[in-house]
Amino acid sequence: MIETFTRALPNGTTLSCRASGAAGRPLMMFLHGFPEAAFIWDELLEYFARPENGGFRCVAPNLRGFEASSSPTDVAAYRPHLLVQDVAELAASENPQGRIDVLVAHDWGGAFGWGYANQHADRLGKLVIINSPHPGTFARELLNNPAQQAASAYMNFLARPDAEALLAEDDFRRMWTFFERMKAGPDGYGWLTEEVKNRYREVWRAGLTGACNLYRITPLKPAMPGQTAQIPTLPIERLTVAVPTLVLWALDDAALLPGLLEGLEAYVPQIEIRRIPDATHWVVHEQPNLVAGEIKAFLERPR
DSSP states (O other): OOEEEEEEOTTSOEEEEEEESOTTSOEEEEEOOTTOOGGGGHHHHHHHHSGGGTOOEEEEEOOTTSTTSOOOSOGGGGOHHHHHHHHHHHHHHHSTTOOEEEEEEETHHHHHHHHHHHHOGGGEEEEEEESOOOHHHHHHHHHHOHHHHHHTTHHHHHTSTTHHHHHHHHHHHHHHHHHHTSOOBTTBTTTOOHHHHHHHHHHHHTOSHHHHHHHHHOSOSOOOTTSOOOOOOOOGGGTOOOSOEEEEEETTOSSSOGGGGTTGGGTOTTEEEEEESSOOTTHHHHOHHHHHHHHHHHHHSOO
């Protein structure tokens, strides 16, 4: 059963959350991406709360700027370290040690998952990343790979001052294309039912400015035509991840290309990579059973 609650954090942020499993159990946290929300994890929340699958306390917050969570209008309020701080403070509200036994993250959630693992490895057991680029390989590909530059060009549209107004037009016509422009999996777009669309509409009607601010604040996006990309060079100590990490990568992701996997072991020594054919960026929707099974097998392997 899914429970919902709102948690006020010491930093002033309020996060609306979905959860399953009793408080006090080992914590498994799930971070969503754009244009999603915490509800995408419902099947996995219930799955991993069951005793035979680990018996975790499973918590999925709506990130800052999404659904009913705090949505400050100031772009600077979406700097990555602040969203990582949200994750850390939510974990501390769940257990005194602030420990996350398993952190599962997709898309933008993965950006903060990588950051959390880098900054708080002493409070993290295992990390699972689903189609979310590591900042080291993403910066490299944005600078050197024309195919990835073209695939990421949409980021500049989402950073426009009028992006949220354009996205809301005509019953969120442009938002649906984020799903439908991907190659269809074996079942087509069967997961995108009217019921699921209505859940997305409810999330998007709460506001899109916070989500667009993630694209406005990040320097990791391709250059605009006629300009030079302003990609920062980060020191290696800000890019390394010292916890066991599983990367699940749907190979038909039109926005994040497989070249982003090359060289990951230089940043993540304890890495496993599972490439998933016939799946797109929305693999959590498309194949939740496969995702759950891969994560469970990873958790059952010794460190």
